[in-house]
Amino acid sequence: MIKYFPAKIEPKWAKKWKDTGLFSPDLDKAKKPFYSLMMFPYPSAEGMHVGNMYAFTGSDVYSRFKRLQGFDVFEPIGLDGFGIHGENYAMKINEHPMEVSKRTEKHFYEQFLMVGNAFDWQRTVDTYKSNYYKWTQWAFLQLYKQGLAYRKKAEVNWCPSCLTVLADEQVISGECERCSSQVGKKELEQWFFKITDYADRLLSNIESLDWSEIVKTAQRNWIGRKDGINIEYELEGLDEKIVCFTTRPDTNFGATFIVIGPEHPLIYKIAQKQYLDAVKKYVSTALAKSDMERIAEGRKKTGVFTGVFAVNRLNGQKLPVWVSDFVLGKVGTGAVVGVPGHDIRDFEFAKEFDLPIVRVVVGKDDDKTPITKAEQVQEEEGLMVNSEFLNGLDIHEATVKIMDYLEEKGWGKRVTSYHLRDWLISRQRYWGPPIPTIYCDKCGIVPVPEEDLPVELPYIKDFKPTGTGVGPLASDSDFVNTTCPKCHGKARRETDVSDNFFDSSLYFFRYLTTDMDDKLFDDTRSKKWLPVDMYIGGAEHSVLHLLYSRFITMAFKDMGFIDFEEPFTKFRAHGLIIKDGAKMSKSKGNVIIPDKYIKDWGADVFRTYLMFMGPFTGGGDFQDDGLNGVYRFLTRIWSLAQNYEEAEATQEEKRILNKTIQKASKDFEKLHYNTVVSGLMELLNFLSRQKTASKETIKSMLIMLSPLAPFITEELWEILERTNIRTNEHWSIHNQPWPQIEEEHLKDEKVTIVIQVDGKLRDNLIIDRELADNQSEIESMAKNSPRVQKCIDSVAIVKVFYVPGKIINFVTDRK
RNA sequence: GCCGGGAUGGUGAAAUGGUAGACACGAUAGGUUUAGGACCUAUUGCUCGAAAGAGUGUGGAGGUUCGAGUCCUCUUCCCGGCACCA
Numbered sequence: 001m002i003k004y005f006p007a008k009i010e011p012k013w014a015k016k017w018k019d020t021g022l023f024s025p026d027l028d029k030a031k032k033p034f035y036s037l038m039m040f041p042y043p044s045a046e047g048m049h050v051g052n053m054y055a056f057t058g059s060d061v062y063s064r065f066k067r068l069q070g071f072d073v074f075e076p077i078g079l080d081g082f083g084i085h086g087e088n089y090a091m092k093i094n095e096h097p098m099e100v101s102k103r104t105e106k107h108f109y110e111q112f113l114m115v116g117n118a119f120d121w122q123r124t125v126d127t128y129k130s131n132y133y134k135w136t137q138w139a140f141l142q143l144y145k146q147g148l149a150y151r152k153k154a155e156v157n158w159c160p161s162c163l164t165v166l167a168d169e170q171v172i173s174g175e176c177e178r179c180s181s182q183v184g185k186k187e188l189e190q191w192f193f194k195i196t197d198y199a200d201r202l203l204s205n206i207e208s209l210d211w212s213e214i215v216k217t218a219q220r221n222w223i224g225r226k227d228g229i230n231i232e233y234e235l236e237g238l239d240e241k242i243v244c245f246t247t248r249p250d251t252n253f254g255a256t257f258i259v260i261g262p263e264h265p266l267i268y269k270i271a272q273k274q275y276l277d278a279v280k281k282y283v284s285t286a287l288a289k290s291d292m293e294r295i296a297e298g299r300k301k302t303g304v305f306t307g308v309f310a311v312n313r314l315n316g317q318k319l320p321v322w323v324s325d326f327v328l329g330k331v332g333t334g335a336v337v338g339v340p341g342h343d344i345r346d347f348e349f350a351k352e353f354d355l356p357i358v359r360v361v362v363g364k365d366d367d368k369t370p371i372t373k374a375e376q377v378q379e380e381e382g383l384m385v386n387s388e389f390l391n392g393l394d395i396h397e398a399t400v401k402i403m404d405y406l407e408e409k410g411w412g413k414r415v416t417s418y419h420l421r422d423w424l425i426s427r428q429r430y431w432g433p434p435i436p437t438i439y440c441d442k443c444g445i446v447p448v449p450e451e452d453l454p455v456e457l458p459y460i461k462d463f464k465p466t467g468t469g470v471g472p473l474a475s476d477s478d479f480v481n482t483t484c485p486k487c488h489g490k491a492r493r494e495t496d497v498s499d500n501f502f503d504s505s506l507y508f509f510r511y512l513t514t515d516m517d518d519k520l521f522d523d524t525r526s527k528k529w530l531p532v533d534m535y536i537g538g539a540e541h542s543v544l545h546l547l548y549s550r551f552i553t554m555a556f557k558d559m560g561f562i563d564f565e566e567p568f569t570k571f572r573a574h575g576l577i578i579k580d581g582a583k584m585s586k587s588k589g590n591v592i593i594p595d596k597y598i599k600d601w602g603a604d605v606f607r608t609y610l611m612f613m614g615p616f617t618g619g620g621d622f623q624d625d626g627l628n629g630v631y632r633f634l635t636r637i638w639s640l641a642q643n644y645e646e647a648e649a650t651q652e653e654k655r656i657l658n659k660t661i662q663k664a665s666k667d668f669e670k671l672h673y674n675t676v677v678s679g680l681m682e683l684l685n686f687l688s689r690q691k692t693a694s695k696e697t698i699k700s701m702l703i704m705l706s707p708l709a710p711f712i713t714e715e716l717w718e719i720l721e722r723t724n725i726r727t728n729e730h731w732s733i734h735n736q737p738w739p740q741i742e743e744e745h746l747k748d749e750k751v752t753i754v755i756q757v758d759g760k761l762r763d764n765l766i767i768d769r770e771l772a773d774n775q776s777e778i779e780s781m782a783k784n785s786p787r788v789q790k791c792i793d794s795v796a797i798v799k800v801f802y803v804p805g806k807i808i809n810f811v812t813d814r815k
Numbered sequence: 816g817c818c819g820g821g822a823u824g825g826u827g828a829a830a831u832g833g834u835a836g837a838c839a840c841g842a843u844a845g846g847u848u849u850a851g852g853a854c855c856u857a858u859u860g861c862u863c864g865a866a867a868g869a870g871u872g873u874g875g876a877g878g879u880u881c882g883a884g885u886c887c888u889c890u891u892c893c894c895g896g897c898a899c900c901a
Contacts, residue, residue: 003851173897214895217819221897228901246901259901299899326899336901344816345899379816419900542896601852612839614828621827628852629839635853675829678838685838754834759882761834801881807833811881 004638006602010711014113022732023067023075023118027512027525030072035529036063037508037568039537039545040078040125043104045089048111050592050610050622051584055574057607058616058671059536060117064707065668066534067118068738074529075118076511078125079108082133083500084162084178087431091464097431098459101128111595115603116710118734123514127503133433134454135510135520136503139552140436141447148194148555149425151445156424158186163465164428165190167499168421169222169544177544188469191435191496193423195551199223200416202550205566212573212617218542224419229403230333231412233258233310233319240266242310242321245332245417248342249406250398253387254360257338258310258321259303259349262286263329270321272307279304279323286325301326301349313411315388324349332417341371342378360387361395423548425499428471430463432497440484440491449485455493471495505548508532508567509556521561532568539573546571572671575619577610592622604709605631611673611708633681634712637705640687641698641716649694654745656686657697661739662746664704673708680705695720700739710734755782756809757791765808772805782808 017023025033038059041052048056063075081101090097105126112119125132143149157166161181165188170177195202203223206216228247235242242258260267262283271279282304303324310319319337326345327336340350340357350357357371363382371377384390389405390398406412426435434455436448448455458479463472473479473495484491512525531553537546546568553567576583579590597606609630613620649657663679683701687693699720706713717723717733730736751772753765763785771777779800782788788810795812802808 213819218896221818224897224900226900244901248901301899324899326901328900331900333901339901343901345901348899417900419897539895612827618821623827623840625840626827631852632854633839674827675838678829681838752834756833756882759833759880764834799881801833803833807882809833809881 004635004712006604006711007599009715010114010116010603013711013714014116017116017118017732017734018113018121021122022734023073024120024122025072025074027074027529030074030528032071033528034063034066034071034073035508035532035534036066036073036075037511037532037535038075038077039535039541040080040504040507041108042083042085043079043081043101043108044085045093045100045104046591046593047104047107048115048594049584050594051577053111053115053594053606054577054610054619055536055538056112056117057115057610058574058673059534060115061607061611061616061673061707062534062536062668062671064118064710064734065738067734068703068707068736070737073118074511075120076123076125077112077117077119078507078511079105079127080500080504080507081105081126081128082432082503084164084427084429084431085500087429087463088162088179090431096459096461097463114598115594115607118710123511125507125510125514127500127507128431130454130456131517132507132510133457133503135506136433136498137436137448137453137455138450138520139506139556140498140502141450141453142559142561143193143555144437144447146555146559148197149191150194151189151191153187153189154192155185155187156190157183158188159183162429163467165424165426167424167501169423169547170499170501186469190424190426191498193425193502193551195423195548196418196420198551198554199225199418199420201554201565202420202547205550209566209571210569211571212539214539215542215546215571215573218539219547222420222543222547226417226419228332228415228417229406229412230415231337231406233312233337235270235321236309236311236318238270238308240270242266242270242335243333244335244337245415246337248339248395248399249402249412250384250387250390250393250395251339251342251360252312252314252337252402253390254339254341254358255312255317255319255337256340256350256356256358258319258335259324259327259338259346260306260321260335261327261329262323262325264323264334267306267323270306270308271323275305275307279306282323286323289325299345299348301345301352303349303353305353313409320355322349322353330421340377344374344377344379347371347374347377358386360385423499423551425502426496427499428469428496429465430457430460430472430497432500433457433503434473434479435494435496435498437494438482438484438491439494440487440489442489443484443486443491446484446486446491452485457497471497473497501544501548502552504545505552508535508549521556526562530562531564531566533570535568535571536574537571538576542573572617575615575617577619577622579622597627601627601631602711604634604712607710608634608677608708612677614674616671616673630677633677633684634709636684636688637701638712638716640684640693641702642719644687644698645692646695647692649697650690650692651745651749653686653690653694653697654742655748656683657700658741658743658745661700661704661741665738665741668707676704677708702733703736703739706733706736751805753778753782753805754807755785755788756807757788758812758814759809762791763787769805775800775802775804778802778808782810 038056063073067073087097090100157171159166159176159181161179171183176183203225206219226247228245229249230243230245233242303322306321308321310321312319338346340346341359342361359371361378361382362368362385363378363380382395384393384398403414434457436455438446440446458476460476480492482491482493509520512529513522549567554565556562557565584591609627660679660683664676667676702713702716714733723731749769750766751769755763755765765782795814797810798813799811
């Protein structure tokens with residue numbers, strides 16, 4: 001027997017799997033299709049990170065398990081190569097992104113082969129190739145036709161380092177998602193996708209999705225639906241009205257002022273002469289501040305009075321109208337009604353400017369006194385007071401009643417507002433798909449005709465962003481100058497490219513039609529394979545890729561291209577890998593490069609170790625020591641499979657094997673790969689102790705191990721079965737059927753009964769299974785135990801609980 | 816502040832309301848081989864005890880139950896999402 005030497009067997013099988021197309025299902029003829037997808041990676045220059053590999057392995061293990069269960073599994077792979085990340089890197093090393101991408105592509109696909117994932121090598125998708133981005137552009141044109149892509153001048157996020165605009169989702173607490181620079185604001189005309197049209201569907205579908213809770217919650221928060229009412233306030237002596245959005249109209253009898261944000265369009269119309277200068281001054285300083293600066297100033301309230309009073313029509317109360325920057329222009333109506341007794345920010349404002357405070361709710365603390373301190377501000381459950389016809393109602397009843405009343409009077413209108421904004425997809429960058437539109441002086445915006453796609457991204461030597469608000473493509477006159485498709489006059493091309501996240505919001509459709517040049521969707525294949533059965537990826541894409549993909553899928557459904565609206569039936573977020581208790585980062589020097597580990601230990605050891613660390617959805621702490629244990633385990637498997645004393649399976653062997661199958665079946669499905677490994681270890685330990693094994697047991701064990709360690713099991717399968725690739729179409733272990741559970745072997749002849757006295761463990765009783773139902777017999781046997789007797793001889797037994805085959809508990813009068 | 820997810824040995828962790836710590840790592844002792852990240856056996860939650868054994872133990876406080884890591888209430892801390900969001 002040769003020693004277990006991974007480097008010798010792994011490359012051989014990787015090549016054989018690829019060359020024979022073992023993992024390429026027939027997309028048209030497959031009988032039990034199962035689309036197993038993982039988030040395709042961004043191909044970074046350093047190559048695959050251990051975090052990527054952890055995710056890919058976990059997804060691959062699941063796919064392989066499904067394949068053993070008899071599914072025709074489609075497990076595609078590709079590269080999400082377009083985007084700012086790659087372009088920034090190319091700039092850093094002073095190379096062209098087109099050159100860099102060739103290198104990273106090669107490296108990534110080599111790594112993918114090396115780790116042994118069961119990819120369909122015949123259907124890869126790389127977003128930066130024109131046979132893919134043709135479809136990104138096509139999708140843009142479809143959205144444009146539907147009015148879902150539009151151009152608008154707006155205040156947008158601007159990253160001063162990446163020199164481009166960014167979508168709201170790509171600004172993480174004020175910082176650029178890519179480079180962590182402080183994001184500023186710029187007024188620019190840009191392309192947007194109307195994702196807000198889908199806000200309600202995106203939100204209400206969440207409930208029915210079989211997705212990780214963490215992602216569902218993040219999406220709910222991001223969409224941020226709020227049900228409230230827009231209340232109209234007439235202004236004294238003016239023919240204008242101010243509309244305030246509120247979710248708490250129940251407290252409206254407690255309103256004492258109104259605050260409008262500095263962005264409010266009516267400011268200069270309503271501000272009275274003697275206050276105008278102060279208002280102007282305040283507004284200009286406020287608008288000069290970034291969001292971060294506004295927040296950085298803390299919660300200290302500032303503001304100026306406009307000189308105008310609004311009227312609360314509920315009680316005729318006069319409400320002074322103020323301007324303050326704590327009211328945000330883009331939230332609600334940009335104006336709020338101040339109820340200082342029941343909103344902490346309103347309270348702070350009222351205190352600052354000495355405005356009256358009225359209590360209209362009494363909460364659990366039963367405090368009915370006037371509200372003078374911040375601790376007294378009552379924002380929670382309670383009963384209405386000082387509110388005329390609402391008095392005595394709880395706040396929820398009062399909310400409904402006042403909304404009905406305001407609507408009836410015509411003073412207000414129920415509205416639903418969302419935190420979600422439209423998706424800004426223009427980027428003033430080079431490394432992305434050109435947005436396929438043309439500007440003609442006569443015809444205006446003209447979409448590129450579909451038959452002219454793709455609009456190829458030209459090679460531009462100086463691809464660096466300009467910072468002028470115009471993309472680098474503008475410098476290429478051959479690209480820019482074109483003719484109008486409508487009037488054939490002179491025209492200019494759009495020079496911005498689209499957001500990288502747009503590429504990735506449709507890649508899972510393209511995997512199915514890589515062999516078709518003329519369409520993105522094929523009805524038969526869509527019906528067979530979509531939506532994706534299982535999607536695995538990182539939770540960091542919760543409100544980016546995972547939200548965008550849902551929106552794009554809904555839009556495609558509405559256009560009739562597909563007949564479902566949720567792209568991913570099941571989604572599971574994998575955990576994160578940390579190293580020795582800390583997050584991996586280059587600066588800490590604790591980044592794990594899988595290549596080295598795979599070279600030293602083999603892909604099987606590395607894969608199995610990663611999956612054994614803990615539950616896949618939980619991530620884990622990477623410790624070099626752990627690899628040795630897994631290496632030991634595989635070595636023992638290696639020698640056992642080739643060097644065991646063959647014998648008929650014993651009863652105990654059959655029982656343990658069947659228990660292992662049962663456990664592995666359940667745990668693979670739950671993504672609890674760590675306990676699959678431990679179950680197999682227990683089986684191995686048993687066989688080692690027993691010193692004999694049946695060939696059937698060994699084979700079943702190898703099949704169960706094969707998703708985790710595909711190479712060693714394939715090699716051993718070949719040795720055991722002497723399969724011949726030329727003559728046997730089921731030569732591979734990866735095509736074997738999942739071992740069947742034989743129920744009759746799950747039960748042991750002996751069972752252990754735990755004996756407790758007053759709930760405390762006192763002894764064990766090993767009995768024949770047939771006796772398990774005979775309670776009186778068990779009882780007397782249990783009482784005979786000396787250790788039990790010691791506990792019960794001086795007390796009376798009040799009650800006996802017996803769970804057949806498991807436990808007997810004597811309850812005494814000592815209790 | 817709101818919404819999610821957590822907290823179990825020295826470490827990674829396991830436990831349909833029924834023997835907490837399976838399976839590993841590490842450690843200790845012994846054996847064996849020293850050509851190999853070696854292999855084999857035993858021990859390993861904590862406290863007391865030479866041992867038998869006893870007590871105790873799943874962030875904390877209560878509760879339900881014959882029986883709680885698991886269910887309920889309150890609470891502390893950690894991680895993630897949203898946030899001057901009206």
